[in-house]
Amino acid sequence: MSIAAEMNAMGAAARDAARLLRESTNEQRNNALHAAAANLQKRAAEIVEENAADVQAATACGVSSAMLDRLKVTADAVRAMARGLEEIAAFPDPVGRELARWRRPNGLDIARVSTPIGVIGMIYESRPNVTADAGALCLKSANAVILRCGSDANRSCAAIHAALVDGLREASLTEVAIQLVKTGDRDAVGMMLGGLDGAIDLIIPRGGKSLVARVQAEARVPVLLHLEGICHVYVHEKADPAKARAIVLNAKMRRTGVCGAAETLLIDRAVLGSLGVSILNDLLAAGCEIRGDEAVGAVFPGAKPAIEDDWRTEYLDAVIAVKTVDGIEGAIRHIETHGSHHTESIVTEDEAIAERFLAALDSAIVMWNASTQFADGGEFGMGAEIGIGTGKLHARGPVGIEQLMTFKYVVRGTGQVRI
């Protein structure tokens, strides 16, 4: 079978699965999630072994240690995946919820009711655990999913996927509810972006710039965008020094590889030589490289000079760009010009200034006196997530169970006709 025929057959199977899932019960889907969790534990040794083969091949290809780190799956990581599935199962049924209901003067009873989107195409790179997370989130939300992992993680993902399919089978749900693209051929990605003959309702890409660029150029179906997180912390002149030091250090250094990590620090000129220097000392002591503008260099000799590119770079590493600004308008202008509309935080004790920052910025998440590392579905109390959406449509911020739903209107009448 050609790749095109194979992919279109997967699309048709997913479409059928979506129809069945739409009428499945929450209990059936939870049964499948519990069974999948048990099967992940049962297959842990096999998953770790298959992963070792992926890691070995990647090592032979000379990939970076950061990438190897993301590829690696330990027995602990398998346990964490299984736990994640149990947590997703514990969430309430997202299907058929009445989001609103009202009655019209003519007696028509109108309800807005949550329904699954249908078929999700998930395209991701590295991190094999996305197979379990995304598969489970889609199943819980009664969506069929076609998963396409990076080819360097093929064996790991196939082993994890097998445990999910075991779970579907044991719960008597269709096994094609969660499909994994087997071929490493990159044409498969293009076919998914084309929609597989109308089968795919939504593409969710998770990966680096080249994947995102390809998706934006080729997608013929709606996309839930996850751009990079060029997150800012703005230290206002009326910041509480202790809060500012703790928040900046945490926002940058707690984990540098997450999309909610701060990449640029904006400091009011009025406090640059005082609080600013303390903050930069903290960062330097924690092993962070500092790239500052001229004013920063003048008060902090440990800083390297920042170039224009630094203001729009997602380092995902122990590096921070530091820019001096003259008050909140300068901070807002910098973020609007260089940001990626992900997450921005202001540190200040001045409520009016804080509210201005929160209102003026058009990012998915805006914060006051809190670390940008809270940009996470779990931390928001929304449960597991597929990522942080940076687009404007449908879902912004954490994309979890609720964001994988759409709705329809249900109108109940007693014979009404329109005048």
Add this chain to the structure above:
Amino acid sequence: MSIAAEMNAMGAAARDAARLLRESTNEQRNNALHAAAANLQKRAAEIVEENAADVQAATACGVSSAMLDRLKVTADAVRAMARGLEEIAAFPDPVGRELARWRRPNGLDIARVSTPIGVIGMIYESRPNVTADAGALCLKSANAVILRCGSDANRSCAAIHAALVDGLREASLTEVAIQLVKTGDRDAVGMMLGGLDGAIDLIIPRGGKSLVARVQAEARVPVLLHLEGICHVYVHEKADPAKARAIVLNAKMRRTGVCGAAETLLIDRAVLGSLGVSILNDLLAAGCEIRGDEAVGAVFPGAKPAIEDDWRTEYLDAVIAVKTVDGIEGAIRHIETHGSHHTESIVTEDEAIAERFLAALDSAIVMWNASTQFADGGEFGMGAEIGIGTGKLHARGPVGIEQLMTFKYVVRGTGQVRI
């Protein structure tokens, strides 16, 4: 200036306008709407005159009388547009509404707050009143909009647009909040679909199949789809005969040119020869052409034979396709196979059957014992609308003020860092 330079300049101006609108007040936007309504009245004679020139040119080109009908603007129609603007102004402020707010165990206060989408690109054909409706809905929702009308309506739309700009000016809002593409060059549409160098956040197309096909092929930015409305009425064997006759006649014949008009009638075989014949007699007496399957032809000689294409044709005319089905599963299967996921209605007194129909179908609007002609934002109590969305993402069903909004998360802390 080249068309590309001109269009990109419009995009940049719209992006700036969106920034200003985001921080405008509801009162300012309402002032502009009231002033625009007054200016529409003031310019009524000019609008009708410009429209007459468009109609004359279209007549000379030999366009159909149905199209001329949609193009025509009377003084009454101008008054209706002005009234529409006043009604839109009367709606509550959609910006900055707290859609949800909760507190996390660590004290973080998280709110989901409504915000404008940004810049809307509206591409439409004929019906010049869309200029006023879409312009006003976007302004009320604090979105900047770039309007591109069909070239046959250019002079009418320019005259209407001038009244909107007068309103913006009188309310001291930026005049580029509502822009109209002046060139008739079809390349302008392609440029809008390309996003005007990142300026456009959302494309809303309203038009025929060729426009929709072009948008689906070329759009590089999110699209709010409005496909055709192949709406079904299903008369179940337990239908109340009086309700069934009234609903089918209304759903098909009240206005045949609206997207919520019924195009296909499904009748249970058990009642085809009795209630079915009465319904078909009603339709025929009202001037409706009937295209039926074999069973229909056998009991109703006035029917022409339906061909396969009839099941997927949006007539927008006094024609109906009639198909015999064996119970609800046959009806659901037919709709899922041939429908456009717009609006479907079941007529029955059996509640369990009705609920099965409402749950099983994946259309934007599903109805029980009501005419499909209620598929309309005004009839839903949601106010004026740009159209009925048939896609799955962001908004389905009526697209009005609320559906032109997105949201962001506002997180208020007291110095929290993530562990």
